[in-house]
Amino acid sequence: MKVKKRLLLFLSFLLSYSSFSQTLYVPNGTNGITNSPNLNIGIGTNWPDKKFTVFGNVRLGSEGLGGAFQRNGILIQSNGTRTELRWQHFSQNKNPYIAVDPAVDATRLLFGTNGSDQMAIRANGNVGIGTINPSQDLEIYGSRPIISLKNSTDGISSYGWLEFNDVNSRMGFVGFGSTSTNHLYIMNEAGGDISVPKGNVGIGTTNTGSWKLAVNGKIRAKEIKVETGWSDFVFFDDYQLPTLHEVENHIKEKGHLKDIPSAKEVEKNGILLGEMDSKLLQKIEELTLYTIQQEKQLDKQSKEILELKMLVQKLLESKK
Incomplete structure (x- = not known):
């Protein structure tokens, strides 16, 4: 009788454990699909630490396509038609997506929303915004293309810039500095900086006072026109x-x-x-x-x- 009770207790323990952790093994695979006690699902692993964990490669696409995929990640294959990774919200018809369209260029990555391609990255690294055929490193196309640089803080401690470098050092930058408000700077490492505070222009100086143009240095010109009273x-x-x-x-x-x-x-x-x-x-x-x-x-x-x-x-x- 005691042996039967112990056997029943052992079987109950096994059933209880299996109800919390179940593994479905696939043919010729070292690991199968695991349902862990924390309700996470794992493929290729017995210990999924997220709601859905895959240890290995994932391929989405048509059958009969060859080629090796040697890196970890998700492989989306196509038989020659447009392929998209799309996000869909049922209450809105915007549906942003990432796509590859062989009809355009199979090596070009497209980004879009609302049914229209808005951005592209070409195989040579060129990035296009508003165009899918960028001929420069960054090309922005539109009726009023604007690049906006905004600092998250306010006051004279705010600053930001576009920086230009060669291989070894910084050549210069264009931006707004932290020494004063409403200052646009064009600077280079060799000096000769240009400051544009509140519509005034300073060359070699940031102190323009009330002058529209202040130059700390010599000026060479072929002609200067001055409009004033005469004698x-x-x-x-x-x-x-x-x-x-x-x-x-x-x-x-x-x-x-x-x-x-x-x-x-x-x-x-x-x-x-x-x-x-x-x-x-x-x-x-x-x-x-x-x-x-x-x-x-x-x-x-x-x-x-x-x-x-x-x-x-x-x-x-x-x-x-």
């Missing part, structure tokens, strides 16, 4: 032309021409190119007026000298 008022009838004595006294007292900044002022504050050109033209026009006055005076003196010569000649002749 033709010198030729107006009501213009009070200083006398040369007044000009002389101002030079003796100040050491420079009137309305022209001194050397110390220029060294400290610089000059406004358009304004300075206008003031220099004013002095040239004043010199022109002085020259005209002197010419008139010389003409008058020459006439008087001629008259005096004629008078002297008559006097000499009368004494003969």
Whole structure:
């Protein structure tokens, strides 16, 4: 009786264990399909640690297709037609997918949604967004293609950039920096950085002040156009032309021409190119007026000298 009870107890234990862990073995396989005590399903393993675990390769596709698949993963094979890995939501008809279409290129990986291919990766590594035929490393196609770089933080500590490198070092980058808000930078390792704060442009400097263009260095140009007022008022009838004595006294007292900044002022504050050109033209026009006055005076003196010569000649002749 005791032996029977022990045998029944042992059989009950086996049945209880088998109800929690069952294995279906397949022909010519070392491991089968396992239903573990935690209700996970395993293929090729007796210890599935996830809801569905596969130890080995998985192939989805048509029969009769040859070729070796030597790496771990999922193999989706096609007999020449388009093949897709699709996600479907029954309440929406968007259905994003990853596909390979031999009619386009069997080596090209396509990404799409809403029934349309939106992105592609070619065999040479080119990536296309909005096009499946990218000819560059990255090609974006659309009516208004935009690349947006956004930092997850706010304030002057935020920064981000597009970086350009050669094999050994960083060549430069384009981005927004952390030193101030609303700053766009174009920089390279050799210097000559360009800063664009709030619409102003700084070359070699980030301190543009109120200037639209600030350059810390020399500028070479074939032509510069300055639109400002001009000094033709010198030729107006009501213009009070200083006398040369007044000009002389101002030079003796100040050491420079009137309305022209001194050397110390220029060294400290610089000059406004358009304004300075206008003031220099004013002095040239004043010199022109002085020259005209002197010419008139010389003409008058020459006439008087001629008259005096004629008078002297008559006097000499009368004494003969």
